[in-house]
Amino acid sequence: MKIEVLGGFRVSFGSSEVDLGTPKQRTVLAKLVMSPSRTVAIEELIDEIWPDDPPRSAVPNVRTYAANLRRTFEAHDAGQGVLIRQRGGYQLEVATDDVDLFHFLDQVERARQFNLRDDPESARSLLSRMMPLWCGPPLLGVPLGASLAAHVAAAQEQHLLAVEFLAGLHLAADRVEEALPLLWRTVAAHPIREPALLLLMRALHRRGDVAGAISVFRSAARTMRAELDVEPGSDLRRLHHEMIGHRAAVVPASPSGGSGRSDKSSAGTSTRPGIDGTDWDWLPS
Known part of the structure; x- marks a missing residue:
């Protein structure tokens, strides 16, 4: 069955x-x-x-x-x-293995255990194989009462956490191009989800697209103000400020003494703490 x-x-x-x-x-x-x-x-x-x-x-x-x-x-x-x-x-x-949702969640937990045992590559490989199993929200088309709706909401949150976990593992393995599609899809569906926004900004920075990362922050900030009347969280604001400072630090002075603007120059390697790819405290545990 x-x-x-x-x-x-x-x-x-x-x-x-x-x-x-x-x-x-x-x-x-x-x-x-x-x-x-x-x-x-x-x-x-x-x-x-x-x-x-x-x-x-x-x-x-x-x-x-x-x-x-x-x-x-x-x-x-x-x-x-x-x-x-x-x-x-x-x-x-x-x-439980005969129910696709429970099999998915069991394998996500198995991947977390791999990571806790200092085997992130096994965790990344397992999660990459499991992601295609999630082909849509649970129980689509079934009339849901309060209890089932709560189950569905909890399962969807676990899926989002798994996506963010895998994206973080991709970034830690320097596989930015594998992380970005996961993060773009997540942010498109959940434009004010801060963990995904943080990961997306870091992935874009790792790719050398500091301007793109700053644009992601500004778009999210506008949406948060318009829909919730709140400001982005402290982690997002801090990363935004770091990236603004990084971009200013790598733009050369113009001959007139002013600051020129060059998106290309932002692709250089940063020496600022927290965004140079050496600080992985933000990775999911």
């Missing part, structure tokens, strides 16, 4: 994909999938489907949805005993 929740919701036995039924029936299964090997009370399922005003028939309806799913699974030999009726609820017996 394989369960895919990333970018949609699919269940398959071998090459055979099963019909998960009506939207409410899919919500019941989604709640069970996101609570693996735990008995989910009927009341929890009712709250997920009808958060405000459940009908009088809510309990028998939930039992019907669960019975339909059990019959669907048991039509396949591998589906015998997968969905179990327990006292007061239901339990889905499925290995």
Whole structure:
């Protein structure tokens, strides 16, 4: 049995994909999938489907949805005993490795352990292989109650942390061109996410594009002021000030005694602390 929740919701036995039924029936299964090997009370399922005003028939309806799913699974030999009726609820017996989301999160944690054991290359390699598995938000198209919505939000945050972790590992390995696409996509989708902005600015600086890094900061600052009426955080402001100072330091004086402007000159190697590629305190742990 394989369960895919990333970018949609699919269940398959071998090459055979099963019909998960009506939207409410899919919500019941989604709640069970996101609570693996735990008995989910009927009341929890009712709250997920009808958060405000459940009908009088809510309990028998939930039992019907669960019975339909059990019959669907048991039509396949591998589906015998997968969905179990327990006292007061239901339990889905499925290995975490058989659910793409949980497999992804387990491998991200494995990569973090590699990094903690001073093996960043194994961490970087593992995460690079895992990233294509994330093909979209979890449970896309499934009606979500409050509990499932919270699960989805938490999973999406874990994905963003994993992307930032991998981008940091790429930069530490001096693979700027592998980090930049990850960071541009993240910042495009989350234009005021400060960890991604910091990494993107550092990646652009490492590439020699100080002007581009400063532009990223200014665009983010405008968005933060317009949408939240707040200023960028201290880390972003500090890095911006360092880069402004770095660019001024490498621009040669003009013959008239003024300062010329040359984006090309900003590609030189900085000797200012914090942006010369030797200070990696900002890397995710």
